[in-house]
Amino acid sequence: MSTTPFKSAAEAGIEIGKTDRLTQERTAKLALIYKKSNAEKREQMRAEFMLTYIMGRLNVNEQEAETVLKTSRKKRADGEQKAYACGTNQFAHHIIRDTLREEAAEGGESKKSTDAVTLCINYINKQKLTKRQMSKLIATLSA
Numbered sequence: 001m002s003t004t005p006f007k008s009a010a011e012a013g014i015e016i017g018k019t020d021r022l023t024q025e026r027t028a029k030l031a032l033i034y035k036k037s038n039a040e041k042r043e044q045m046r047a048e049f050m051l052t053y054i055m056g057r058l059n060v061n062e063q064e065a066e067t068v069l070k071t072s073r074k075k076r077a078d079g080e081q082k083a084y085a086c087g088t089n090q091f092a093h094h095i096i097r098d099t100l101r102e103e104a105a106e107g108g109e110s111k112k113s114t115d116a117v118t119l120c121i122n123y124i125n126k127q128k129l130t131k132r133q134m135s136k137l138i139a140t141l142s143a
Contacts (some may be wrong), residue, residue, distance in 0.1 A: 005029045009095065013049035016090050017056025017083075027094040034095050046091055053087035054080075073142055085142065089135050 005026055008011040012027055034045055054065040058080065068080045076084065129137065 006107075008048065010048040010052045013052030013058040013087070013091075014095065016094060017053035017087065030095050031097045035097075044094065049091050049095065050084075050087050053090060054083055057083040057086065085135070085139060087130065088138060092134070093131060125131040 005028065006015070009030060010132070012030055030045070034042055037045065040142060050069060051062065051065050054060065054068050055062060058065070058068070060068075068076065068084065071083075124137070
């Protein structure tokens with residue numbers, strides 16, 4: 001396996017989708033770009049990653065992967081839903097990393113946000129869940 005850094009979220013998505021055995025060293029640059037990006041750029045990175053992750057994981061072309069992404073959770077085949085959930089977990093693990101936790105720490109104490117979603121995310125981040133626990137949480141929330 002190569003140790004050169006990825007140049008784009010799409011490149012990372014396709015390879016992680018094929019192997020699921022990468023170290024965070026190769027995605028460190030992308031994690032930094034994600035951390036410094038605005039919401040629009042972050043969503044673009046996630047979309048690129050998920051598309052190519054599904055392509056690599058299910059060994060399908062771009063059009064078939066887009067179909068999987070556009071299909072609702074309940075209508076996806078089991079293998080497609082598992083690939084989608086794994087892609088979400090891998091994106092969080094390799095790209096998002098600690099960005100949400102750090103952003104909450106930077107502004108969370110002084111603003112005392114009452115937004116329920118923000119409070120939940122902050123609480124989850126403080127729990128320092130393992131990858132398996134996070135997968136279980138996401139699966140439960142998606143059900």
